[in-house]
Amino acid sequence: MSATPEDPAIAELNDQIAALGLSISEAKKAAAPKEEWDPLLQQMLALKVQYKQLTGHDHGPSKKEAPKSESKGESNEEASEKNKEKRAKKAAEKAAKEEKKRKQREEREAREREKLEKLSAAATKDWSHVFGDAPMIQSSSKSEDGINKWTKIGDLKKELEGKKVVVRGHLHTSRGVGKGAFVLLRSSLYTVQCVAFESNDVPSAMIKYMTNVPVESIVDVCGILTIPEKAVEGATQSEVEIQVQSYHCVQKATAAMPFQMEDACRPDTVKETDVGAYDHEANQSEGGRVGQETRLDHRWIDLRTPANQSIFRIQSMVCTLFREYLLSQNFIEIHTPKILSGASEGGADVFTLDYFGKPACLSMSPQLHKQMAAACGGFERVFEIGPVFRAENSNTRRHLCEFTGLDLEMAIMEHYDEVLDVIGDLFVYMFDGLKTKCANELQRVKEQHGFEDLEYLRKTLKIDYATGCKLLREAGIAQDDYDDLSTENEKKLGDIVKEKYKTDFFIMDKYPLAVRPFYTMPDPNNPKLSNSYDIFIRGQEILSGAQRIHEPALLEERAKAWGIDVSTISSYLDAFRNGALPHGGGGIGMERVVMLYLGLPNIRKSSMFPRDPRRIAP
């Protein structure tokens, strides 16, 4: 169904195409970057497609409307007679047509005049309160409502229909369509669509401005909340949109984006393997995929993806739940020093520094100090959340050189099962809490990274090390009861346990004495075993702990058995000589808990600014 060329819609389209053409050629003349005029070109192409649909033929200044059929062949004899009539008729038709055209032209000219007048009025009008770059926010004034003026994007709901709202966010995307602009604004996990169409209150320059503000700039939008006919695709607040009344850029992005946010938000296509070496080079960007290393190089941008916004909200909740539970169990929070004297603690894997002329190192765990506080200092139950440093040159997907330790240490009355009871219940509390308090965040992580919900039992499964080894052997995997478990065998055991007990989370107890630190309390019945345990999520270790030796004589004996020069640990031993409570505890790798709970393939995804042997920035 073709419209006639005289249709005002066609005329309008012609005007728009001409205006766009002008803008583009001006932009090209001014040597503007392609990013600036390319969207205009896209708009023009869209308009031309629309033109063809309406008129049935391509648009183009060269294709003048030629009178149809006039030059088509007829015999001269027949023609001579008919010609007079036809000519008269044609002349009349022509006159009528011209009259019509004249009228249309006049109408068009009137419209254009009107438009010019409007534009002229617009040009002389001060639109700065309607759109444009806002002055830098320097705390020069406060609005009447103060911060109550703003609504959070996440709070935009149907119930606000018809209400005026003001929102601030990163400009996620913008596009112009005809005389309208469609903008997606993003804040934390949420996005909303804002739309504007040219009108008395919306000058065309504003539409142009809206489509030209660089993505990721900070924008303030004021408008009326409406409910669109169909849900807005690609916006989390899909049931609503904002009819823009004013649009201001609060802070303008001035550098090119190192990658597109749309790419950074794309769901994983390949699930990275989570065992084995981590290859920094392989994690540069490639094609549309934004590589892990590229993301980290520009972490301040990467953190804006809904998945990352969620991961670090979940991380915050893990710490909150950890503390909530332990405080309810009469633990207190402590802060122990990260700079320790000497370099005695861990040999080669320790970062060393100069401390006012004395050798010092960074703490590899708050072990000694948390024991001093809980067992010797009389605090009985303590925890700490703090950085832990490992100078280990491990380039894997699960090692960091600086991570956050969730440490706890407690006096025991008669058996270290008291510690395991606390830890088991602690994790159930954390897992339950995450499910209820971070439902939205979990969903957003799932959308990008896709994971299976963690399975766990309400009474945490505990198996002995020997049982674990037996399970492996039954599955045809070589594992001696007194040898250490390889990472690979840990994974395999995790699979076996999951299959057999339907849990991704379990405790393994009674490790061989030989594979644990010297301060581990030996098993009372089997001298080759110890009162120690690891805890696993999805077959990877997240906690290591034990009952500790509280008798200085035994501590000394065990240190000697390990070949440790007792003089180097004399201050550690001294702490137990003036009365010390029996005690036990454990250290949890916080980033590992987050990584494994969410089934992430790389611990760098659960550390906000990760440190590995190759990365020390940003």
Next chain:
Amino acid sequence: MSATPEDPAIAELNDQIAALGLSISEAKKAAAPKEEWDPLLQQMLALKVQYKQLTGHDHGPSKKEAPKSESKGESNEEASEKNKEKRAKKAAEKAAKEEKKRKQREEREAREREKLEKLSAAATKDWSHVFGDAPMIQSSSKSEDGINKWTKIGDLKKELEGKKVVVRGHLHTSRGVGKGAFVLLRSSLYTVQCVAFESNDVPSAMIKYMTNVPVESIVDVCGILTIPEKAVEGATQSEVEIQVQSYHCVQKATAAMPFQMEDACRPDTVKETDVGAYDHEANQSEGGRVGQETRLDHRWIDLRTPANQSIFRIQSMVCTLFREYLLSQNFIEIHTPKILSGASEGGADVFTLDYFGKPACLSMSPQLHKQMAAACGGFERVFEIGPVFRAENSNTRRHLCEFTGLDLEMAIMEHYDEVLDVIGDLFVYMFDGLKTKCANELQRVKEQHGFEDLEYLRKTLKIDYATGCKLLREAGIAQDDYDDLSTENEKKLGDIVKEKYKTDFFIMDKYPLAVRPFYTMPDPNNPKLSNSYDIFIRGQEILSGAQRIHEPALLEERAKAWGIDVSTISSYLDAFRNGALPHGGGGIGMERVVMLYLGLPNIRKSSMFPRDPRRIAP
């Protein structure tokens, strides 16, 4: 009022003194250390005093009872007649007396036989379940009730009268009195008196054991809770005591105490001055006073005093309240790296280290990363509790080389007063919370260190820097509006403000631009001022903060104005080039908050294991 020598009480005393004499001479013969027999000697002296009170003369084997008045002078004439009668009477009396004595002797011998039989029975009986060194707690078994068997010393109340209770604690003091032992057991803030007297169920060896276990050993006491006639002095649980049924040492202190707990707990006599240099030497112990440095050398013991137990419980609560409030205001907790690349951040005052061959340093504040998270990374409101490192060679009472930073950073909509509103309310929340949740702990700190309760207003007082300077000048103290405030003037201003506004806590706003870091947002109206503030408790700074510059161009300009080589901060600048929210925040020194809230004279008292230029252990 003297008792007759034949009184059974006297006989009993004689027996006791004889037995003690035997014990002492045996101990001396066995060359036992004085500590062992000295208490017995003290007991014997006490018994002898008792003897003198009862009989009216000193006790002693040499002083036989001489017949009284018999040899007193009478005239021979009168005497001859009376003598016969008297002699007959005397003979009868003597016979009666001897009969009486014989009976008494027989009774005494019967008692002694009985006692010997009991002792013999006791000697063959196994008393190990009643007293003695317990086997090392190695988790070899669990009792039926598990940990429910034990009652916390702090939970021992009148309501448990007549109930059997089991408690564990440090042996605070012990003393033997007669056939009894008085023991004070301590756990965290609380102490209870346990008493035992020799009886069928309490052998004398147990009394001896109880008075001989070294102080500070860990002891399990089982007994019946009773209510003493008058409150027990020196015990926090003064309304109750435990009649000991069994007494076991769970872990024995094996080293001499570097100072006595009683001395360590003594109320401060001299209030140390809180301004000026800290003298390590002067803080060694002297006389009965346990010096600050001696305490820190043996911090694991010093932490046991009720005041220290309270200080670190209050510290834990400060962190809990800080987080509680910020989480309720939609902040999230983050963890930023403490190892930073290069040594650019702070010049000389930074600890440097080698990071896999690259130069690195320890973070002097999470400034850049918290800005990256809040303003650039889209988290909008973040906080962090973590270590902060300063390689400053400052030996004062208020500087540490490693302390705990309570940091927050938040996006602002239009004015940094939004930050100050959050911070002001945060502190009121913390101060209120401490008062209600740590009432007991505050009392215990006060008992030792004595402080005035913090005065603060419900709407935090905010004065401009210029106003502060004017207040000083009005008090005759030289202070220019654009010069930095000395520590001394800060203190003086604190006094003036306290006098004038009745508050120990206030915000000072609008600092001169020249005395703040380059990233501080300049004031919009006066180019010599800035949008920055400090917060004071009792005239000492505990927080420093500001609106930060979020525009990279201005940031660069300000850096240049400070003479900073822009190439060294390029990554900092880059973070603001892809869209950054206007923002502000602050950093709080946690130990300072605790120190000043409690009016402590030295920041080392509010750091569990302090680090200063001279101390890196324990």
